[in-house]
Amino acid sequence: MADFIPHTPLETKEMLETIGVSSLEDLLAPYPKEHVLPDLSDIPSGLTESSLMRLMKSMAARNRAGGSVPIFRGAGAYDHFIPEAVSPLVTRGEFLTAYTPYQPEVSQGLLQVIFEYQTAMANLFGMDISNASVYDGATALAEACLVAHRQEGRTAILISEGVDPDIARVVKTYVEGVGCTLKLIPLVSGKTRIEDVMSQMDAQTACFVGAIPTFWGTVEDFSGFADALHQNGSLLILHANPHSLAVLRPPGSWGADLATGEGQPLGIPLSGGGPYLGILTAARAFMRKIPGRLVGKTVDREGRAAYVLTLQAREQHIRREKANSNICSNETLLSIQALVTLSLLGPAGFREAAEGSMKNARKLRARLLSVPGVSPVWEDTPFFHEFVLEMPMESKKLSRLILSEGFLSGLPLSGYSSPGGENRMLWCATEMRTEEEIENLGRALEKVLVRHGGNKS
Amino acid sequence: MTIRENSEERSARPDMHPTLWEISRSGARGVRPPVVSGSPAFGIPDVSMRETPPGLPELSELEAVRHFTNLSHLSRGVDTHFIPLGSCTMKYNPKVSDKVASLPGFSDLHPRTDPEGMEGLLEAMGTLSDLLRSLLGMDGVTLAPAAGAHGELTGILIARKYFEARGETSRKVILVPDSAHGTNPASASMGGMVVRSIASKPSGHIDTVALEKVLSDETAMVMITAPSTLGLFEEELSEVVRLVHKVGALVYMDGANMNAFLGVLKPGDLGFDIVHINTHKTLATPHGGGGPGSGPVGVKSHLVPFLPTPVIQKTDRGYSFANPDDPRSIGPVRSFLGSTGVLLRALSYVLLLGREGLPKVALYALLNANYLKKRLEGVLPGEGPGLCAHEFVLSAKPLSAYGVHAGDLAKGLLDAGYYAPTIHFPLIVPEALMIEPTECESKSMLDEFADDFSRIVERASSHPSELLAAPARTPVSRPDEVLAARDPVLKDTTVSGGQFRKN
Numbered sequence: 019m020a021d022f023i024p025h026t027p028l029e030t031k032e033m034l035e036t037i038g039v040s041s042l043e044d045l046l047a048p049y050p051k052e053h054v055l056p057d058l059s060d061i062p063s064g065l066t067e068s069s070l071m072r073l074m075k076s077m078a079a080r081n082r083a084g085g086s087v088p089i090f091r092g093a094g095a096y097d098h099f100i101p102e103a104v105s106p107l108v109t110r111g112e113f114l115t116a117y118t119p120y121q122p123e124v125s126q127g128l129l130q131v132i133f134e135y136q137t138a139m140a141n142l143f144g145m146d147i148s149n150a151s152v153y154d155g156a157t158a159l160a161e162a163c164l165v166a167h168r169q170e171g172r173t174a175i176l177i178s179e180g181v182d183p184d185i186a187r188v189v190k191t192y193v194e195g196v197g198c199t200l201k202l203i204p205l206v207s208g209k210t211r212i213e214d215v216m217s218q219m220d221a222q223t224a225c226f227v228g229a230i231p232t233f234w235g236t237v238e239d240f241s242g243f244a245d246a247l248h249q250n251g252s253l254l255i256l257h258a259n260p261h262s263l264a265v266l267r268p269p270g271s272w273g274a275d276l277a278t279g280e281g282q283p284l285g286i287p288l289s290g291g292g293p294y295l296g297i298l299t300a301a302r303a304f305m306r307k308i309p310g311r312l313v314g315k316t317v318d319r320e321g322r323a324a325y326v327l328t329l330q331a332r333e334q335h336i337r338r339e340k341a342n343s344n345i346c347s348n349e350t351l352l353s354i355q356a357l358v359t360l361s362l363l364g365p366a367g368f369r370e371a372a373e374g375s376m377k378n379a380r381k382l383r384a385r386l387l388s389v390p391g392v393s394p395v396w397e398d399t400p401f402f403h404e405f406v407l408e409m410p411m412e413s414k415k416l417s418r419l420i421l422s423e424g425f426l427s428g429l430p431l432s433g434y435s436s437p438g439g440e441n442r443m444l445w446c447a448t449e450m451r452t453e454e455e456i457e458n459l460g461r462a463l464e465k466v467l468v469r470h471g472g473n474k475s
Numbered sequence: 476m477t478i479r480e481n482s483e484e485r486s487a488r489p490d491m492h493p494t495l496w497e498i499s500r501s502g503a504r505g506v507r508p509p510v511v512s513g514s515p516a517f518g519i520p521d522v523s524m525r526e527t528p529p530g531l532p533e534l535s536e537l538e539a540v541r542h543f544t545n546l547s548h549l550s551r552g553v554d555t556h557f558i559p560l561g562s563c564t565m566k567y568n569p570k571v572s573d574k575v576a577s578l579p580g581f582s583d584l585h586p587r588t589d590p591e592g593m594e595g596l597l598e599a600m601g602t603l604s605d606l607l608r609s610l611l612g613m614d615g616v617t618l619a620p621a622a623g624a625h626g627e628l629t630g631i632l633i634a635r636k637y638f639e640a641r642g643e644t645s646r647k648v649i650l651v652p653d654s655a656h657g658t659n660p661a662s663a664s665m666g667g668m669v670v671r672s673i674a675s676k677p678s679g680h681i682d683t684v685a686l687e688k689v690l691s692d693e694t695a696m697v698m699i700t701a702p703s704t705l706g707l708f709e710e711e712l713s714e715v716v717r718l719v720h721k722v723g724a725l726v727y728m729d730g731a732n733m734n735a736f737l738g739v740l741k742p743g744d745l746g747f748d749i750v751h752i753n754t755h756k757t758l759a760t761p762h763g764g765g766g767p768g769s770g771p772v773g774v775k776s777h778l779v780p781f782l783p784t785p786v787i788q789k790t791d792r793g794y795s796f797a798n799p800d801d802p803r804s805i806g807p808v809r810s811f812l813g814s815t816g817v818l819l820r821a822l823s824y825v826l827l828l829g830r831e832g833l834p835k836v837a838l839y840a841l842l843n844a845n846y847l848k849k850r851l852e853g854v855l856p857g858e859g860p861g862l863c864a865h866e867f868v869l870s871a872k873p874l875s876a877y878g879v880h881a882g883d884l885a886k887g888l889l890d891a892g893y894y895a896p897t898i899h900f901p902l903i904v905p906e907a908l909m910i911e912p913t914e915c916e917s918k919s920m921l922d923e924f925a926d927d928f929s930r931i932v933e934r935a936s937s938h939p940s941e942l943l944a945a946p947a948r949t950p951v952s953r954p955d956e957v958l959a960a961r962d963p964v965l966k967d968t969t970v971s972g973g974q975f976r977k978n
């Protein structure tokens with residue numbers, strides 16, 4: 019029912035006359051006649067705003083989302099606190115409905131905000147520089163691996179099993195095209211052993227990729243990794259959850275050459291999977307080798323501080339097939355969202371939120387372990403806000419049963435290779451969970467196990 | 476809108492806003508996160524803990540709100556200005572679509588929820604796939620790609636897998652017209668293919684004779700932008716498609732310009748095997764100052780098995796995920812289902828317009844482009860008198876005699892209260908200005924723009940120095956791009972956050 023076309027019938031007539039045609043359909047003359055104005059009978063009639071809202075609300079209501087089910091699942095997407103001021107700021111039309119800031123004189127606000135985002139990410143990851151964003155965490159890591167590959171054309175990418183297996187699959191999709199292969203480095207008690215990396219390293223090793231924390235929640239010690247890799251002419255890439263970097267040692271401090279992350283935990287709603295935010299940071303030596311937009315500070319003709327898109331000679335619109343990447347549109351609005359969130363929380367609030375996640379995760383673990391039949395997979399391996407437990411039932415079934423009790427359980431790990439497994443779940447608690455929710459989840463689990471008789475241990 | 480010829484304007488320009496770090500006050504607090512009790516003993520060895528806090532700004536909530544609000548005033552969006560950026564389709568982004576994406580149930584849905592807990596989202600995404608399949612005239616659609624270029628890479632990888640499956644591994648060449656967007660050749664090399672450029676005829680159309688010469692059994696695919704970046708419909712498209720298929724290669728449509736076809740022409744009917752569209756152009760999802768976008772890809776039946784995972788399928792019990800382990804798939808191209816927050820907006824737009832409204836989009840996009848083209852006829856040289864599609868390209872070449880270039884005209888337009896057209900693209904037109912008004916602008920806006928544009932071109936010859944000094948009414952004058960690239964300053968060093976122990 020809507021079409022967002024402002025023309026009055028009289029205006030349309032005048033315009034057609036100016037052009038020198040007699041009807042709108044005449045404008046289709048350059049198109050092949052046999053195909054124009056096709057049958058659209060399988061497209062429904064247009065809706066009014068109110069009927070659209072009614073329809074979409076009824077669809078939304080069929081999802082079991084955070085507003086109605088407490089979320090104890092993470093695995094790459096997290097239910098974090100988002101200050102109320104974030105949405106009104108990022109939905110301002112000047113940000114929301116702008117295009118890429120090609121004309122700097124009328125895009126200074128956008129450019130400065132991106133510059134500030136680059137600063138916040140560089141500081142958070144402990145790296146020299148950050149780009150303006152890529153699509154998501156998985157493609158950020160894939161792009162970083164391609165940077166490593168392009169260094170000298172080496173084709174082997176060593177990747178720790180600590181990296182989300184689903185992200186590793188995206189990396190595989192990306193790097194296979196240019197002839198690279200992934201080699202998995204196993205996790206032993208939740209940790210990647212440097213000797214396993216070194217034994218796999220050879221003249222074809224472009225890089226090693228590790229995770230902070232691992233997909234399975236564990237926190238690693240990457241001491242010595244950078245030196246060992248650099249001696250072999252290989253790069254260290256660390257993929258980090260930015261929320262964890264409020265408290266965990268950042269990639270730059272481990273000597274990473276490139277560091278990536280999924281920015282969703284920084285104030286971006288879960289939204290069923292996107293749009294999210296690909297964070298890509300690097301040591302300065304890679305400034306001209308990384309993909310994506312970069313905003314730099316300069317001066318205008320009167321010497322006033324000004325911001326511009328810079329180092330564009332890396333990009334597709336200049337270099338075409340020789341560009342560092344094909345990326346054009348990125349995730350600018352989400353980068354603004356992350357920056358606004360961090361600015362509202364400040365370093366203290368950001369740290370409190372991360373510590374809140376860690377405290378709740380420990381409470382959750384203790385409560386779940388008090389349920390008969392639930393056992394730990396690792397005893398003392400340090401973890402951030404996620405952990406794997408052995409459950410007394412097939413995990414997908416258990417997940418469904420807990421969902422019908424009104425909770426989103428840990429991620430079922432059946433189908434995942436070790437440390438995943440048939441009966442294992444990856445649990446998560448963020449600062450958003452309450453003691454009451456944790457206790458109620460514990461009771462729901464007990465109830466489900468009693469009623470459906472989990473295999474006793 | 477008039478150009479104020481007031482040289483005092485410039486000196487009246489205030490200094491730029493301080494950065495977050497410049498206004499940061501040690502100890503200031505903004506919003507508090509939830510309070511969680513419990514012991515801060517986390518059992519993580521010191522070696523893996525952060526030593527110094529990250530360099531983040533410390534502000535009150537009001538200071539942060541003011542900072543971002545004031546910065547927003549220094550940018551231009553569709554909500555505030557006419558943005559005639561060619562090939563970017565800067566149409567109105569309906570507010571109701573934003574509202575839909577933010578509904579509880581969608582915005583707070585965890586992407587790894589069990590399928591039975593995301594029936595509503597699956598139905599929304601399944602419905603959108605069906606609608607796009609119909610509008611594109613294709614047999615299968617993936618909603619995964621995060622932008623147009625990501626859709627192109629997906630298409631390249633699909634073509635690659637398709638030929639691998641057929642044992643035709645020597646097909647490695649992707650042909651790209653010289654008028655194509657830079658993402659086309661860049662996507663092809665990212666997918667490990669070899670790129671060859673094909674020269675256009677002086678008219679801007681594909682030269683079928685030249686094309687036939689380079690087609691061979693090594694050709695994997697030809698990427699065609701339709702309508703082209705010159706706003707032209709390929710006059711010999713059916714012949715191009717026939718020639719490419721004759722050698723066993725595929726034809727790809729870069730559908731960034733799909734606004735010209737929406738509801739009036741289906742790419743599938745034209746013979747394309749693969750097509751991507753940009754929802755942030757054609758389907759009115761906001762571009763957010765550089766993204767998020769979304770680039771759904773449609774394919775014909777022979778390519779459906781190669782689509783990226785996850786795949787949504789329709790069963791008699793509604794929409795669900797198909798088996799994720801089909802070895803023929805190219806695999807996932809990003810995390811999760813897709814940029815669902817963007818796709819929900821695209822779905823809302825298609826549902827609002829429906830079968831009556833969708834063809835009007837293309838018809839009025841053509842009307843506005845042809846009207847503006849006519850109004851600017853004779854002001855600068857263009858492609859000639861024929862009809863254009865959704866956009867048209869002018870050349871500022873004649874102004875070179877006065878030392879004025881396309882970029883200078885763009886700056887004049889900024890002063891006149893517009894965003895600028897796309898400049899220096901397509902590369903085959905010297906001093907190109909690519910103008911796309913979209914269906915959403917009114918006749919009065921187009922008339923005003925045409926008047927201002929004509930006057931600026933006139934002054935380019937009568938008072939060139941004025942244009943070379945433009946813009947005078949913007950927050951800053953022209954930034955020094957050479958300086959920016961020489962010794963790049965890519966972050967604010969007011970507060971250093973990067974100092975940690977090195978191991």
Ligand SMILES: Cc1ncc(COP(=O)(O)O)c(C=O)c1O
Nearest residue numbers: 346347562622623624656731768
């Ligand atoms: C013709 C054409 N192709 C491809 C693209 C790339 O799209 P995206 O920016 O969504 O990656 C664009 C965007 O400007 C375009 O105009």
